[in-house]
Amino acid sequence: MRIEFHPDAELELIEAAARYDQEVPGLGERFAAEVYRAINVLVEYPHLAPSLEGELRAFVLNRFPYTLIYTASPDVLTILVVGHQHRRPGYWRSRVEG
Secondary structure (H helix, E strand, C coil): EEEEEEEEHHHHHHHHHHHHHHHHHEEEEEEHHHHHHHHHHHHHCCCCCCCCEEEEEEEECCCCCEEEEECCCCCCCEEEEEEEEECCCCHHHHHHHC
């Protein structure tokens, strides 16, 4: 299965990792590793996370207050959001509506 990131989700991952590294050196790397661990689980079990609506699913990370919002087809896992759980709800909606 191929993995794709929405450009905004990729930027969220990079920015969050950089913020964590500013707080504690190496924490950003651990954050990125947790995101990719979750993605590997989702590649194996794409329907593991509960459905939000339609084809959208939300997977909550274990060690960080982030949620991955994604879609899965037989060939592609698309990460649409790497969202902090305290950010304004639904800020990402335009990514999936347009």
